[in-house]
Amino acid sequence: MTLIPADQLATEQIQGSPTGSSPIQATTQSPSKVLVVEPHPTLRTVLVQRLRQDGQLAAAVGSAEEAVDLCRDQSPDLLVSAELLEKSSALRLAQQLGCSVIVLTARTGVEPVVGLLDDGADDVLRKPFGLEELAARCRTLLKRGRIGLQERVAVGPLEVHLLLxxxxxxxxxxxxxxxxxxxxCALLMPPGMVRSRHELLRMAWPPFSGGPRSVDTQVLTLRRKLEQAGLGDGGGITTVRQHGYRFSLDNLPT
Incomplete structure (x- = not known):
């Protein structure tokens, strides 16, 4: 997946990448792919430089339209985006691309941050921010998603074979x-973590399909099947009121 057009490589490619290679591409070590969407050229270049220092395949564009155009074949693992974009927003773009998102906001106060988190943001960082703080938050979210690179996940007596x-x-x-x-799989990223309906919708549904009620319906069906298989009351899935769902490690039968 190439996230920076050829005409931008001269200004945004960071020294050290192989000549002629895409800034984001598949490798045997499966490095994480991070897309920065930031209207200000200087800031997005600095962000890409810092993220690449952590070994991430980071790239940047200046608008939501460019992001969608450059991610037609494969979504990034993480989106780092300015909150408000021309004709779009960070949350809308994350849903469209089907990935986690760290929202960069210039708004002050607690309420805007809480609102963004409730609406589905995985994390929110208020401008101005330190590069090391951003890098640490990216590492945390990417580490949380590394379950997708495992072949098998075991939780108590339940085993999920991801490749098969x-x-x-x-x-x-x-x-x-x-x-x-x-x-x-979304509920197991990682086990015990509460996932909102918006997060589950983004992680388990194609872009622009389904809604919160679709999540509730599928959770009900999944619970029933896990119960019938012998995983106990609720199939290990608990409802966290006003927040969402989690796969609980508590009281699972052995």
């Missing part, structure tokens, strides 16, 4: 639809 797209409980198969499988 199979689920087993005490070595017996559990039949799930593709959407239910994606939802279960």
């Amino acid at each position: 797209r199979q689920v087993t409980l005490r070595e017996k198969p559990v039949e799930l639809s593709p959407r239910e499988f994606a939802l279960l």
